Amino acid sequence: MKRLTAAIALAALATGCSQIPSYQAPQNDLPPSLTLADNLKLDNQLNDQAWWQSFADQQLTEWLEQALGYNRDLAVLDQRLVQAQAALTRGQADRLPNVIGQAGLGRQQTSDNAFPTNQGAEFDRFTLEGLVSYEVDLWGRVRAQQQGLVARYQALASDRQAAQLSLTSAVAQHYFSLRALDEMVLIAQNTVVSRQENLQLRQRQFELGRLTPLAVQQAEVELSRVEVELIRLQAEQDQQRNALSVLLGHNPTQQLAMAQSHPESNTRFIDLTLPPLQLDWDSQRLLQRPDVIAAEQRLQAANADIGQARAALFPSLKLNALLGFSSVDLNSLFDSDALQWQANAGLTAPIFNGGALRAQLQITEAEQQIILLDYQQTLRQAFAETLNAISQLNRADAQLAAQQRQLDALRKTLDLAQKRFDAGYSSYLEVLDAQRALFDAEIAMARTQRDLRLARIALYKALGGHSQAAT
Template identity: 35%
Template sequence: MISTKPRFLSMGSTLVAALVLAGCTSLAPRHERPAAPVPAELPLPASLAASAPASAASTAWPDFLRSAPLQQLVKLSLERNRDLRLAVLNVQRAQAQLGVTRADRLPTVGAGLTQSATPSGGGTARSYTAGLQVSGWEIDLFGRLANLGEAAQAQVLASEAGRRSAELALVAGVASSWLTLAADTDLLASTSRLVESREASMKLAQLRFDKGAASSLELQSARLLLEQARAARAQLQRQRDQDLNALTLLAGGPVPAELLPTASTSAMAGDTLAPVPVGLSSQVLLQRPDVIEAEQQLVAASANIGVARAAFFPRLTLTASAGQASTSLSDLFSAGQFAWTMSSQLLATVFDAGRNKANLEGAKIARDIAVAQYEKAVQSAFRDTADALAGLDTWRDQLAAQQTQLDAIRETVRLTDLRYQNGAASELERLDAQRSLLSAEQALVQVRLGEQLNRVALWKVLGG
């Protein structure tokens, strides 16, 4: 019996040597994160700059959103939103492509049974083989396949960052839409109360006019005020319906009635959102999903330069087979019939009309584009954060001033009502005071909404 051990050792050592050589060299430039083209510190308002830590921990959305209905709505939206579903599918597609790229670095082994027949001395010589085959396996001498794998891995990380970015945008969008709907609910409720008051005033004016106690001018003034209130109510009703439609789109379907804001869960409530912790260092912006996505795109672009450079060098491919071989089918699986073959091919490009050079130039330009996009992402993140930080103090100051103004107008209305009851003020003065009160109440709702939307924006721009 002929020993096949030396044959196995010979073929095995060749395969081991090929695996060792594969990926030993990488022609891609080493990735270095570009310097952030923004100041090292965030532009904190004076009230925070003295006490802010160097960096602050992120706040998960369940801790940031304190309203139970809003939390449930966000959970529902995360399950049903189509944009987020597309982002998840993009991650899965990138992972599948990474699997394909990694598989290219390993040999594809097939099993087969073949028969061949050739004329020989007036007869036919037949041969039979059965075994395993490796065809056209590229030995990655210059890191072409390794760089393709690195680029695919970076695309996976970029798509995952894109998914997190989509999730962050969805949570912020749902919160903003819910708060806006709550504010419109407040405005609509106050305007409806005004309509009821104006309707009562209109009935009283009509009654006084019918009895000759009021002039036609007073009657028309009451009618004008009533119609103005009705027009404002119709406008607010339309606005609220449109806000509900926008919220429904974000939620991925109809929003349960119990999760919608009411007058008792309105934007007037000051504890709907938790405070957003802010640190001094602008390095926190580098952890934003959109910035991470831009950096991973830069990593992929650098890896593609290695792929383009490897095209200038020869490609080594290996073809091998091992199994049983016999001239007779009946003896194919008998002992001593083992056989193996191995061949390699080294191919180098001699002339390609400048194709490889153009591909390398295009890969370098693509990397320059990725650098610019990364720097722009960092700058946009800094600008968005600076805008939100600028609103922290100003919105709070405006809210406090608006609340003081509302308190003063309420006192004015109370005193005007007393004077009216004692005959010292006219109906026109009383209506004018009530109109001022309504305007102040609505302005407070709008200012509080602006302050809360600014906090949602700050939470989002800091990466959640």
């Protein structure tokens, strides 16, 4: 017994010989801040809110809540988290002693030839035993396994956050694209009505001899051009609506309808105001992006895998103990004479395995380098996405101002062209050119309004959004 106790004490001292490499966080070369246009004011005021609340759009918020509640991909990831949590619990059990109990009863006949006296025996046997086994974590194998499970669970949780961010971004993108298409369809419908009225007027003028047939044909061509554009926009509108329905967990055949109680439902898209941008702009925030966190957690898991592979090269020590009762008579099963016990320590060491364990170590070390490269690429991609979003946002804002000036100028141009034509100073072609340019500019303005919102969504997504929405 003293020898066993000494062996256990020696094993306890040896548990400090961990083979797990010391984890070093990878270096990054991110600049301290990002350059933004003067009109973009970024701060931390929304850190306690979901990022989409910055748009102050009740319909968007309502549909995003629907998407978060019914999205299949998030539901799948939730179940994978349940699996990972169960695996983590199972792994934690490996660090504890394994205790089992067993009870038995039986009757047996011994062989007459098995004893010198040629007298076999037939008797009952009753047993009640408890067995304890425990692997002493000499080299940190069990601890490395646990660290790997924790890191993989956290990586999966970050994957879930990244999927949620992608989902909310996609819903917002489709929502504003649909709102922009609604606006463009309305512009086209109003323009078709205007062109039809204009064509009727030109036909009457032709009948009165005030216009040539060419002017009437030009008016018909312009009407047809707008009708073709209207059909194209309506087809694109249906596609956006179907895509949004799928993201919200609806059947695409189910019609999406905006709640009329929301203020934005009764406001034209081009008249919606966009609140000032409020965002945490420190570039180090990229390290908190869910996909970057997941990549680093996988790097930590790979580091733990190396610890397991190294520990497999060394002997393993397992302690076993048995305590119980055994008797041929059930009535005397718990007598002191029926007590039995056993204790032993087993040392298992790899002697020859054809280099398999060394090869496994090389595999895990190479895998760690691959994951490190993936992490570095993920961080670079995050920085590139942020720069692209900032560039797009800066240019969309400047483009919107320029297009508004263009739109104002084209409206004046059309008014002047119409007056010149009515006064007989110019041909009807000038009016058609002005009408065509104004229609194209109105459509372009709706697209730029959309692009400005999409750029803002891209920037929120690139920086990982704000605080996580409720799940």
